[in-house]
Amino acid sequence: MCSSFEEETRIKISEKDIISAENNVGLTYARLGKPMLARAWFSISDESKISQYNIKNLPPLEENSQLNGTYIGYAGYGRWNTITVDQNKNQYDIGFQGYAFNPKTAVLGAPNMGEFYTEMPFNSKTAVYKNTEFSDRECFITIQFEQHQLKVTQTGYDSNCGFGGGVNSSGIYYQIESENE
Known part of the structure; x- marks a missing residue:
């Protein structure tokens, strides 16, 4: 920044x-x-x-079988995108909140934003979010769970996913909290 x-x-x-x-x-x-x-x-x-x-x-890092918790991926300008994973009765509920900054919005605090929610069965280590609501082009986001981190791959532009300009969910996300802490 x-x-x-x-x-x-x-x-x-x-x-x-x-x-x-x-x-x-x-x-x-x-x-x-x-x-x-x-x-x-x-x-x-x-x-x-x-x-x-x-x-x-x-x-x-200690071995951790808990996937639920909070994960962050660097968005730039000292700010972080966040993925939360909550254990529900039958599945994991996954939520993303992302940001895109430029020099002026970083100072003024008014970033472009985007979010999505998806679910993942307990027996899986990969979640997929798919959306065509905002465009005739598809938004496809894959979340792969690894030990204490997530690898997120987004196919589709920010607007295809319903995100504000420049918001992208791709990257490595580091677990900073788990539910058992």
């Missing part, structure tokens, strides 16, 4: 400084006893050596 305002403010912030800031936020969460949230912040720039070092120094 900081580099987006360089032209307007004439303040130059290097990529190294941005990665350092992201890692400082992660270190704060690690010290607050929230290693899963810290891991998400470190993973924004997971190819940097400092992020890799910080991830390596987090406590190892």
Whole structure:
């Protein structure tokens, strides 16, 4: 986000400084006893050596058979898309809330938004959301559950899915809370 305002403010912030800031936020969460949230912040720039070092120094993830909980995926500008997974009587209920920012909306706090809801049987590790309500083109979103994270793949443009401009659900989402915590 900081580099987006360089032209307007004439303040130059290097990529190294941005990665350092992201890692400082992660270190704060690690010290607050929230290693899963810290891991998400470190993973924004997971190819940097400092992020890799910080991830390596987090406590190892424990085996977790619980799929329910809260997952976050980086949306940019210090904000996160969220997927919630709730265990119902017969299935998992899955909800997505996503955002798209540009430099002006990031400051003003008025992002484009999008959301969807879908269900997944207990015996599955993959959920699918399919929609043709907003366009004659199909929106197809696949959510694959892995240990403590989700891999989300969206086929179809934001408007095909009923999302605001620029909102996209694709990416890796890190579990930051599980129902058994």
